[in-house]
Amino acid sequence: xxxxxxxxxxxxxxxxxxxxxxxxxxxxxxxxxxxxxxxxxxxxxxxxxxxxxxxxxxxxxxxxxxxxxxxxxxxxxxxxxxxxxxxxxxxxxxxxxxxxxxxxxxxxxxxxxxxxxxxxxxxxxxxxxxxxxxxxxxxxxxxxxxxxxxxxxxxxxxxxxxxxxxxxxxxxxxxxxxxxxxxxxxxxxxxxxxxxxxxxxxxxxxxxxxx
Ligand code: ADP
Ligand code: 5GP
Numbered sequence: 001x002x003x004x005x006x007x008x009x010x011x012x013x014x015x016x017x018x019x020x021x022x023x024x025x026x027x028x029x030x031x032x033x034x035x036x037x038x039x040x041x042x043x044x045x046x047x048x049x050x051x052x053x054x055x056x057x058x059x060x061x062x063x064x065x066x067x068x069x070x071x072x073x074x075x076x077x078x079x080x081x082x083x084x085x086x087x088x089x090x091x092x093x094x095x096x097x098x099x100x101x102x103x104x105x106x107x108x109x110x111x112x113x114x115x116x117x118x119x120x121x122x123x124x125x126x127x128x129x130x131x132x133x134x135x136x137x138x139x140x141x142x143x144x145x146x147x148x149x150x151x152x153x154x155x156x157x158x159x160x161x162x163x164x165x166x167x168x169x170x171x172x173x174x175x176x177x178x179x180x181x182x183x184x185x186x187x188x189x190x191x192x193x194x195x196x197x198x199x200x201x202x203x204x205x206x207x208x209x210x211x
Contacts, residue, residue: 019109020118020119022132025146031186049066084121109204119176135180
């Protein structure tokens with residue numbers, strides 16, 4: 001009985017594996033992860049990144065990102081507060097240690113939405129996440145989605161499309177991602193995402209009900 005209690009406690013303390021979602025801007029990462037967090041709100045928690053970019057309409061400070069100045073972010077990076085950080089399309093983005101710890105302290109599966117450089121840097125840490133790549137069906141569809149989203153200036157859009165080509169190539173390297181999901185039909189892509197995570201989702205549900 002005591003041993004069973006200890007092993008349950010240990011698996012709860014060790015916590016579930018985080019999940020990294022990556023892929024070109026406009027591929028549908030936010031759309032998919034928001035849906036996942038809505039359906040499984042007691043299973044997943046979002047790692048709220050810091051960024052120097054301006055909030056988009058509808059985005060909220062502290063929920064979507066921590067919006068900060070470059071000076072403040074650079075000082076926090078220099079102070080060792082970040083697990084990883086990257087420059088993307090003219091802005092700084094980064095995952096703070098506190099963001100991940102806040103989710104893990106609740107025994108939730110921590111979801112990170114990060115770019116290719118973030119993936120490379122996380123691979124050098126002991127976070128040990130599941131790596132999932134979200135890909136668009138084609139560059140044409142990606143451009144249309146980014147344009148229709150109406151969040152980018154022409155300059156930012158072109159920068160993002162340029163980076164997207166490199167991100168697509170990167171995702172095709174063997175061994176980088178555990179799963180690659182092409183987000184063509186949203187329902188199908190969401191089904192595949194849930195399928196690829198169902199083992200981890202079950203683990204969290206078991207821990208929650210056994211404690
Ligand atoms: P990302 O977070 O990867 O930058 P978003 O989730 O913001 O991408 O999606 C980019 C745009 O494409 C959004 O306007 C979103 O509503 C739309 N979108 C996402 N998935 C699909 C899909 N399967 N079919 C059509 N439009 C989609
Ligand atoms: P957006 O400006 O569209 O929200 O994000 C632009 C890119 O930055 C996306 O590829 C997104 O995954 C990435 N990103 C968001 N937060 C982080 C972060 O904390 N670290 C890294 N490396 N990339 C991030």
